[in-house]
Amino acid sequence: MPHHSTKKRIFLSAPHMSGNEQKYVKQAFNTNWIAPLGPNVDAFEKELSAYVGASEGVALSSGTAAIHLALSLLGVGKGDIVFCSSLTFVASANPILYQGAEPVFIDSEPDTWNMSLQALEKAFKVAALNGKLPKAVIVVNLYGQSAKMDEILAICNGYNVPIIEDAAESLGSSYKGKASGTFGKFGIYSFNGNKIITTSGGGMLVSEDTEAINKARFLSTQARDEAIHYQHSQMGYNYRMSNILAGVGRGQLEVLEQRVMEKRDVFNFYYEELAELPGLNFMPELEGTYTNRWLTALTIEEKVTGVSANTLIEALAEENIEARPVWKPLHLQPLFQDAAYFSHEKDYSVSEALFNSGICLPSGTNMTKADQLRVISCIKSVLIINQPYVISG
Ligand SMILES: *Cc1c(COP(=O)(O)O)cnc(C)c1O
Numbered sequence: 560m561p562h563h564s565t566k567k568r569i570f571l572s573a574p575h576m577s578g579n580e581q582k583y584v585k586q587a588f589n590t591n592w593i594a595p596l597g598p599n600v601d602a603f604e605k606e607l608s609a610y611v612g613a614s615e616g617v618a619l620s621s622g623t624a625a626i627h628l629a630l631s632l633l634g635v636g637k638g639d640i641v642f643c644s645s646l647t648f649v650a651s652a653n654p655i656l657y658q659g660a661e662p663v664f665i666d667s668e669p670d671t672w673n674m675s676l677q678a679l680e681k682a683f684k685v686a687a688l689n690g691k692l693p694k695a696v697i698v699v700n701l702y703g704q705s706a707k708m709d710e711i712l713a714i715c716n717g718y719n720v721p722i723i724e725d726a727a728e729s730l731g732s733s734y735k736g737k738a739s740g741t742f743g744k745f746g747i748y749s750f751n752g753n754k755i756i757t758t759s760g761g762g763m764l765v766s767e768d769t770e771a772i773n774k775a776r777f778l779s780t781q782a783r784d785e786a787i788h789y790q791h792s793q794m795g796y797n798y799r800m801s802n803i804l805a806g807v808g809r810g811q812l813e814v815l816e817q818r819v820m821e822k823r824d825v826f827n828f829y830y831e832e833l834a835e836l837p838g839l840n841f842m843p844e845l846e847g848t849y850t851n852r853w854l855t856a857l858t859i860e861e862k863v864t865g866v867s868a869n870t871l872i873e874a875l876a877e878e879n880i881e882a883r884p885v886w887k888p889l890h891l892q893p894l895f896q897d898a899a900y901f902s903h904e905k906d907y908s909v910s911e912a913l914f915n916s917g918i919c920l921p922s923g924t925n926m927t928k929a930d931q932l933r934v935i936s937c938i939k940s941v942l943i944i945n946q947p948y949v950i951s952g
Contacts, residue, residue, distance in 0.1 A: 566879040572753045575925040580810030587802050597802030603809050611738035613765035615772035618800035622727040622749025622762035627654035628775045629723045629745040635660050635694045644674050644699035645888040646910035651699050651725050652889050664890040666903040667910045671845050673706035674698050678901040683718055696722050700729035700739050703851035708734050708742040731819040731851040755818050755853050756811035758804040819851045821924035826852040832935045838863030858916040865945040868918045874941045885917030
């Protein structure tokens with residue numbers, strides 16, 4: 560057997576340029592707009608906001624910065640409580656800590672792998688009994704799939720608590736025909752290198768509240784007061800996106816729709832080839848939603864296949880194929896060991912079950928069919944070799 564390093568590496572989700580990015584970057588160079596402001600930044604904000612149907616957007620250095628500013632604008636501070644989906648990347652919750660607030664983690668539910676309605680209701684009841692409601696709820700749309708936004712909004716509105724929709728993974732997805740990221744008081748997107756479109760690093764905060772977005776723009780540029788000299792009456796941040804990177808973003812946005820279709824094709828090909836195998840269950844797409852399928856995710860029932868998710872990930876790694884476990888729930892992270900957690904059922908945590916059996920397959924839009932077949936045949940060979948029961952007459 561050849562050593563794995565001799566085979567071409569297949570990445571989980573590599574950047575995929577369209578070619579037009581360089582046109583906008585070149586414009587920035589030609590006009591010497593090499594700064595964290597400029598025509599590409601303004602245009603990228605307008606173009607992305609128009610695409611998702613939000614009134615306003617501010618381009619930032621990361622999705623994390625966008626969540627941080629959203630919390631700051633909602634007045635989240637020391638000792639406050641913020642509810643947050645547990646099954647997500649740590650960036651969803653780190654900004655809660657930046658503000659000195661306390662995260663309370665909410666489990667997932669099986670239909671969407673996103674925030675559980677019953678766990679959220681339970682958390683609100685307990686918070687109300689304790690006389691301390693959360694200042695905000697951060698709802699994550701995992702791997703492109705929208706959470707049950709109508710129901711979640713109804714619960715949160717009932718307590719008058721605003722939502723920050725973490726749509727870092729779901730740009731290009733929709734829920735009942737409306738763009739993912741436009742349901743909460745604030746929505747955030749990420750353009751990190753592995754996201755569906757990228758600026759190499761960047762983010763966007765969107766809202767219907769023009770005043771709030773203007774405030775975010777102010778805070779993201781060191782909160783400089785209007786004066787000829789440098790005057791500051793508030794603490795600010797250096798969170799603005801550069802005009803060069805916004806140029807990359809403009810080129811990427813032009814192909815977003817195409818990327819969504821390509822991601823969905825990747826998912827569909829895996830599904831056609833693997834869904835019939837016993838013990839494999841693909842992440843569902845909730846009726847009335849359209850997911851960008853940022854990553855193809857599925858679970859493996861070890862009892863049925865004789866193979867754990869980790870064993871499969873290791874077997875793929877041997878073939879120089881990058882697959883990953885599903886996010887480790889944040890309530891299980893040492894960083895958040897003191898945080899409260901509300902599970903979907905009293906004795907059943909959906910996010911933990913998904914973590915224990917879940918796997919994300921390479922889902923890059925620049926993967927070839929042959930690359931994908933390499934992934935598929937590796938999975939098939941591992942599963943078939945390890946069938947625990949030989950079925951006989
Ligand atoms: C990527 C990601 C973020 C953070 O975005 P950055 O741009 O990397 O800061 C936040 N939330 C989720 C769910 C993500 O996947």
